[in-house]
Amino acid sequence: MAPRHPGAEQWVPDGAGIGGLRRAARTCEGCDLYREATQTVFGEGPANARLLLVGEQPGDVEDREGEPFVGPAGRLLDQALEAAGIDRSRLYLTNAVKHFKFDRIEASSRRLHKKPTRGEAIACRPWLQAELRAVAPELVVALGATAAQSLMGPDFRVSTQRGEVLPLELDDERYELLATVHPSSVVRLSGDDRDCAFAGLVRDLRAAADTVGDR
Template identity: 60%
Template sequence: MERGGEDGGAGYDARPFVPAEADLGELREAAAGCHGCPLYREATQTVFGAGNPSARVVLVGEQPGDVEDRRGLPFVGPAGRVLTRALEEAGIDPDDSYITNAVKHFKFVQQGRGKRRIHKAPSLREMAACRPWLAEELRLIAPEVVVALGATAGKSLLGPDFRVTRERGTPLPLAPLDGAREPTDVVCVATIHPSAVLRADDRDAVYAGLVSDLRVVAGALRAP
């Protein structure tokens, strides 16, 4: 079987690397060897999701950043600290959530004498190639609400026409990412990526908007 991405050809696809009938731990181990698109060549390692395997809320970001790439865990840099604080203020226990990214490898360009690694947004092809991993994470965890953190996550979950400025803070139906026809009762709420808070001139206002959107997530959870 030809495995997309290994030969640098047109076939970007992680599906040949995704094991059937795997649990979350086995899925994480398999993802460490994924060559489904060329991003694995420059990244330090695959950064798989982490958190509560029975989480009611799954948060999906864009891709790992420089700190996450080096440590092998999602959202452990400055944006992760912003997100943790915002979740707590919104009434969502971070320890009862699961967090991952639409793309599991760090995409970057190197700049300057020290060759500082600068984030570069993944392409639609790279997002599509990595979607089988995200689809399996969501299938195994079966959350009530999925949070799209930023435009890339929103497009991966809701389609290429998604716009975070237009659809943020609104519960939307989430179709299965694996192409299954059966509808689900999972909803998706989009908001900004927490890194947008760090880049903003008016951090307080942007952060308040993030917390407001996450309160919609808290309200969308079914009563236990």
């Protein structure tokens, strides 16, 4: 039987701005991931950002530093944003799950990323919904399947719906969403495969920026 999680609702302050949400998230125990993670890694960026990018979860570097997208995948995302003509400082960057989930390698300090379950993503979704309400972006960019399915449901497939601007409704709030691959999937590739995947990510980011006229 899958573990049950209380969910983050009781930790999310009603009507709070990004600063208040970030402070409240530090004490969240909405799922068991907080027990092993170093800290909550909340979203960052201007509260009036027109583009809001959502990844899966913080990685090892993000968990240690407390900031989203500062590890290898974040560095590749920076390269893709630059190639797409997008200023990262104007984006709001966050993750569907705010704590690092990992497997610890015995006799080593290494921690290997482990994909969060749907239950963990659902438990953490109140934080993401609160971020969306506070920022009110013109477009949400979902990076990878976990982020896209946390917002669009488990039947959503990035492989068939990437690059499309789609309606997103959450608790009577309406947004638009564009899904693409997660930068970590590009990091794992090499040679021509990596070049092709990187070009596809840049293309999708350009489409996102063009949608909101932010390039």
